[in-house]
Amino acid sequence: MAAVLEQFIEGLQQASTLDDVQASVFDLRDIYEVEHVVYHSVNASGGQYAALTYSTDWVDQYLSNGYDRIDPVVVGCYQRFHPVDWRRLDWSGKVSRDFMGEAQNAGVGNQGYTVPIRGPSGQFAMFTVSHNASDTKWTRFTEAHTRDLILAAHYLNQKALEIENGGTAKSTARALSPRERDALTLLALGYSRAQASESLEISEHTLRVYIEGARYKLGAMNTTHAVALALAQGRLVF
Template identity: 60%
Template sequence: MGQFIRGASAENALARLESVETLADLQSITEALRDQYGVDHMVYHWVNSDGEQFGCGTYPQAWVTRYLDQGYLRIDPVIKGCYQRFHPVDWKRLDWSGKAVRMFLQDARAHGLGHQGYSVPIRGPNGQFALFTVNHSCTDAEWETFSQMHRRDLIMLAHDFNHAALRLEPGRTPREATPLSPRELEALTLLALGYNRAQAANALSISEHTLRVYIESARHKLGAQNTTHAVARAMQRGIIVV
């Protein structure tokens, strides 16, 4: 295993992260950090199921392509595990059972990924979700030492990468150009809680017709196809809390 260099050497990269201007800059920083920390791979990427992709890192291009083509986003236990956690997670603590998952793992190994991993979930406004991951091949004990030693560094790195990414891709954030009105939010919230329109209208002490107007306008503002879609988008963007 490479030498695990301490925080001080990461300061350069931290400083560079704050003034990143292009995705290529971000990419070169992941490579520099990978070398500084002496690990096999370091990756930052946005997690979107809708095909949009944003990320950088040192995974082989073949693996990135395959990952997307195969729809591994929906299989990868790292995604699922991090989605339900706040704190960074060691890959060993995830659930790797299941046929599809085992095949995924095998495929990952075949593409040169190490069996040790440590991933930091990051959440931004409007339901943004991203991951910052370090990947390596070494013994469990060595990995434990590494991850414990650099845990805080990695959290800060994840934070800085996300900050840089949000600066580079402002188009992802200001989707809420038309914010929902209080009544619209209330309406969607009740629907998300399982109320039907009659019940929701009753709960808000308004007519069902009025409720429909709210749902309709919320749907238009959210660019949603139907009520379920509107509720899903509102939840995804974090503008309603259930």
């Protein structure tokens, strides 16, 4: 985990209001030097919360035109579990192209990367970074920062849920075994699977069993997600 992200997470953990979460989103935008960062959550009852760096003019335009019904990012990510580079979405239709043109005119950026988040009790959220960049530069950016962006997304979601629930984030995940916790801790510290298995004096196959067990208990979509959830829920001790 990059030192700047660690600093961001430490600051986020001190947040006690949704205004603090909003400020954290601006901090994250500046850390990664992108045009915008957006976190948007919808709970099972339809209640919504957003922390974002878009201009109020674009937000008003988006809401008044009901763009959430045709936005390829919203439509595409709702059907996915894995992070999505906007270039992989379907922008072929005229409505989608016109929408993207308006978004770019509003300063959203021509590139984007969105992390779908599925929380407790039917909650759905999206975390997005967007920027103006060439395909080559954006590919380098996402390859360099994907893991940290996923971690940031889940930390933001965890903190927002915690504040909305009055200070305690709900979790139905089962307890991790000591070995499952050890495996995720080493991965969180940046160990490769080979290094982690060597440190634990087990085979990579056995390590994979522990990781998969932790993923199942945490309800994680992949290993990085499992590490993010375990960190956000305070299950890993360094």
